[in-house]
Each structure stands twice: as C-alpha cells, then as structure tokens.
Amino acid sequence: MTLNCTVSRSDLMEGLNSLQNITNKRVTLAILSNILIAAEEDGIVLTGTDLEVGLRIKIPAEINGQGILTLPSRKIFEIVRESGSEKITIQETENSWVVISAGLSTYNLAGLASDEFPEFPKFDENNFVSFEAGIFSDLIDKVIFSVANEEENAYSLTNVLFEKEKKDERSYLRMISSDGHRLSIMEKDVVADIDLLTIQEGTLIPKKGVQELKKFCDSRDSVEISFEKEKLIAKDNESVMVIRLKQGEFPQYRAIVNAVQLENKITIERRPFLDSLKRINLFTEDIFHTIQLEIENGKMILSSQNVDLGNAKDIQDIQYDGEPLLLGFNCRYFIETLQVMECDSVDAYINSNNSPCLMKSDRDEGFLSIIMPMQL
Incomplete structure (x- = not known):
C-alpha cells in the first residue's frame, strides 16, 4: 500500500x-x-x-x-x-x-x-524520569552562551557538562559550560528521583543537542528524561528526541571556582551596569572587546578605546571598600552574563588586578559565572 x-x-x-x-x-x-x-x-x-x-x-x-x-x-x-x-x-x-x-x-x-534513512535509535521505555520542562530550559539558558564554538581546538569545550548530585538530602541537576575564557555554572533543585538517571562521569551534551533540547522543553510543561549509554532521550506522549552524548575530560571547574576568594566584593546594580557596558562596547576593538575597569571606593570607571573610532568612558556607582583595582576584561562576556541574570544587583568578587571575576546573586539561585581577565 x-x-x-x-x-x-x-x-x-x-x-x-x-x-x-x-x-x-x-x-x-x-x-x-x-x-x-x-x-x-x-x-x-x-x-x-x-x-x-x-x-x-x-x-x-x-x-x-x-x-x-x-x-x-x-x-x-x-x-x-x-x-x-x-x-x-x-x-x-x-x-x-x-x-x-x-x-x-x-x-x-x-x-x-x-x-x-538511518534507523531511529532504540531505547528502554522503563528508565524515564519526569521533570518540569522549565527546569531544563532554565539550566540551558544560563550556560549555552559560554559554550565554545566548533572551531575551538578544545574538543570538550564545544559541549555542556551535565551532572547530578545529592547534598543535604536534596537533589540537584547541574550544567557547566566554558570556552576557555569564561565559565558558567547553573544548578537546579529538583523533586524527582534522580537516582533513576544513569549519568556517567564526564557526560557531555553537544552544543547542537543542548539547543534542540531547549526548543523541545520550551513548548512543553513536562518532559520525560532518560540517559543510556552514549545517548540522552527526551520525550512526551507524541514526540521523542535522542541526542548522541560524548565523553571527555572537561576542565576541573570546581578548582577554578574555589580559587576565587569570596571576600573582595563589589556590589553593583545589574541593569545600569549592563547598559553602561553596552555603551562602552561601542568603542571596543571588534575581536577582543577589551575594556578597562577602574574600581575604587564607591565608583567604577569603565573605559574603552578603538584606534580607528575614538574612545568612551562611563561611571557607575558601586558598593566597594577594598583596595583600588585596575582590570581588563572582554566586555561582551560581561554583557552576555548579565543578560541571563534576573537580579536587581549583582555581586562580583575579584581577588586582585590579575584575577578572574566571579559573579552571582541571591536572586539567581544556583547560577555563577567566572570571567578571566585580559592584559591591558
């Protein structure tokens, strides 16, 4: 027929x-x-x-x-x-x-x-755990922007690391991404029984797979998830998505986080800071987007220079009582991080002039971002 x-x-x-x-x-x-x-x-x-x-x-x-x-x-x-x-x-x-x-x-x-036409991958129908689809949408939103592009030499950085963990009798799912210049971590507290998820150490989800998983979850209220050898399966009553997983050595992100001391804190209003960065970025060089941050008691001076166009300077009020700092960063990295945050004010921790910057807030629970400095 x-x-x-x-x-x-x-x-x-x-x-x-x-x-x-x-x-x-x-x-x-x-x-x-x-x-x-x-x-x-x-x-x-x-x-x-x-x-x-x-x-x-x-x-x-x-x-x-x-x-x-x-x-x-x-x-x-x-x-x-x-x-x-x-x-x-x-x-x-x-x-x-x-x-x-x-x-x-x-x-x-x-x-x-x-x-x-390739045969659709087979999977076990009995290994699924049901989650609110928004959990995965939120995890992905907070890390997808800092995944390395395909042309990067570091194979593992073109993927998102996925982990599960139980701590203090609570269950968490976590996604981590890095392009070698910045690190994004997002974890969500879940009520589902994550013991049923067989997630291997070093489980990497390709960037394309993460993007498609987000689209799958965005249009649904709930999603069933299963991990099998070399594949992640997401489904509901009408649709099934299978993503081929990879295994590899992802950077030791916990060591990077622990290297930033949570003492030298700068508190700044997120929206005014983001708007200021967008203005300053108008005069950065196209490739590196380098800006200078001059930080002292009560204020941050942002400046950028483009040899062909000119320069820009902007001043923001901050809460800070530490030693003066003179820092260089990629402006775009700050912009992309602040755009996925929802807080009114963000806390930034920087040890010294040559140290990375760790950003987080009480409002953005489970999320933190680390941005590596640039040489001025």
Missing part, C-alpha cells in the same frame, strides 16, 4: 518547523536533508536526524493508505508554510514521488525511498 493521508496544516507546520534545524545543515549524506514520513493507522510520524540529534513527532491525520518514504525537509516545509488551505493531502505515486494537494494548489515533489 502507498502513503496517502490528509493532515491539518497547522499540525503539519508545527511538526515540520521543529525539524528544520536538525535537517537543514550541511550533510555528507543526501538522505539526511530529508524527513522520513510514515503513515500509520492513527496518524503520521515525522522523523529527522543529523546523526547527532534525532527527533520523531507523531501527528494526527486521516489515513487513506499506509506507507513510508522521505521528502526534502526544506521544500515540504516551504510548501506547507505558503499554503492557504487548512488541510494538506499527501499522496504517494511512483518512484517515491508524491502529489501534495492544498486547496486549489497541487505540487509534485520528488522524494527518496526510506531504505537509506
């Missing part, structure tokens, strides 16, 4: 949209640019993968013929997006071609047989 189904445009659009970032990237196998569409008894199943992240979504549909084939991900998405019809009909013809009918519009689209 060949595939023949009619589906709601909005349902199909939502499913195809979720798959676009997974399927529309440069791939060595042409089949990976396609979406696998399977018409089953009670609906259609859409599957996309780039061999690092796989997503399978079930959508209700009227099934007139069961079948399976693959279609170009971007093109079918564009067809459905531009369609003005509330219903879309997909009917397979010969040699994996399909006729797509949408109101008065008809499209003939060439697909590929499903034989070459």
Whole structure:
C-alpha cells in the first residue's frame, strides 16, 4: 500500500518547523536533508536526524493508505508554510514521488525511498524520569552562551557538562559550560528521583543537542528524561528526541571556582551596569572587546578605546571598600552574563588586578559565572 493521508496544516507546520534545524545543515549524506514520513493507522510520524540529534513527532491525520518514504525537509516545509488551505493531502505515486494537494494548489515533489534513512535509535521505555520542562530550559539558558564554538581546538569545550548530585538530602541537576575564557555554572533543585538517571562521569551534551533540547522543553510543561549509554532521550506522549552524548575530560571547574576568594566584593546594580557596558562596547576593538575597569571606593570607571573610532568612558556607582583595582576584561562576556541574570544587583568578587571575576546573586539561585581577565 502507498502513503496517502490528509493532515491539518497547522499540525503539519508545527511538526515540520521543529525539524528544520536538525535537517537543514550541511550533510555528507543526501538522505539526511530529508524527513522520513510514515503513515500509520492513527496518524503520521515525522522523523529527522543529523546523526547527532534525532527527533520523531507523531501527528494526527486521516489515513487513506499506509506507507513510508522521505521528502526534502526544506521544500515540504516551504510548501506547507505558503499554503492557504487548512488541510494538506499527501499522496504517494511512483518512484517515491508524491502529489501534495492544498486547496486549489497541487505540487509534485520528488522524494527518496526510506531504505537509506538511518534507523531511529532504540531505547528502554522503563528508565524515564519526569521533570518540569522549565527546569531544563532554565539550566540551558544560563550556560549555552559560554559554550565554545566548533572551531575551538578544545574538543570538550564545544559541549555542556551535565551532572547530578545529592547534598543535604536534596537533589540537584547541574550544567557547566566554558570556552576557555569564561565559565558558567547553573544548578537546579529538583523533586524527582534522580537516582533513576544513569549519568556517567564526564557526560557531555553537544552544543547542537543542548539547543534542540531547549526548543523541545520550551513548548512543553513536562518532559520525560532518560540517559543510556552514549545517548540522552527526551520525550512526551507524541514526540521523542535522542541526542548522541560524548565523553571527555572537561576542565576541573570546581578548582577554578574555589580559587576565587569570596571576600573582595563589589556590589553593583545589574541593569545600569549592563547598559553602561553596552555603551562602552561601542568603542571596543571588534575581536577582543577589551575594556578597562577602574574600581575604587564607591565608583567604577569603565573605559574603552578603538584606534580607528575614538574612545568612551562611563561611571557607575558601586558598593566597594577594598583596595583600588585596575582590570581588563572582554566586555561582551560581561554583557552576555548579565543578560541571563534576573537580579536587581549583582555581586562580583575579584581577588586582585590579575584575577578572574566571579559573579552571582541571591536572586539567581544556583547560577555563577567566572570571567578571566585580559592584559591591558
């Protein structure tokens, strides 16, 4: 029997949209640019993968013929997006071609047989733990910005380290990221039984996987999570995402945190500080975004200079009674950290002129950021 189904445009659009970032990237196998569409008894199943992240979504549909084939991900998405019809009909013809009918519009689209499409990873249905989806969204929000880019030489830094821990009879999930110049840590207190999560030491989630997991969680109230050998599985009743994990040596982040003494504290209003940094950043060099911070009793003087454009200076009121400090930092690192925080005032700890800066607040529970200094 060949595939023949009619589906709601909005349902199909939502499913195809979720798959676009997974399927529309440069791939060595042409089949990976396609979406696998399977018409089953009670609906259609859409599957996309780039061999690092796989997503399978079930959508209700009227099934007139069961079948399976693959279609170009971007093109079918564009067809459905531009369609003005509330219903879309997909009917397979010969040699994996399909006729797509949408109101008065008809499209003939060439697909590929499903034989070459990678098999969706198998997993144990009994190892899942249910969480509020917002827990993972918050964890990811607080660390994703400081993951190293793919061109970085340090392989492990292009991933997020994931850990679980029990302390003081409470359970925590933790994500850590670093690009070698800064470190972000976020942990959340959870009520779920994390003993059921089999997380190995040094479990690394690729940046792409973390980004897709956040999208998965953002559109849901709850999510079921499981860790198996070399993969993380997230699912609900209609969808399953499988992310291929990596193992590696992540920097000893606890030693970096412990090296900053929590004594020499600077307290500053977050929003005015962030606005000041954005102004000062207008005159930084494009590559390093270097700014100078001159700190003394009651005030911080921010300054930047660009050899081609000029210079800028800004003054902020602070709470500080320590020795004067003259510091150099990447302005963008401060901006990105402050943007994910929610506090009114932030506490910054700096040991000396050549020390890293640790930032945290009582409002942003579980979060801290460390930014390494730059030579002025």
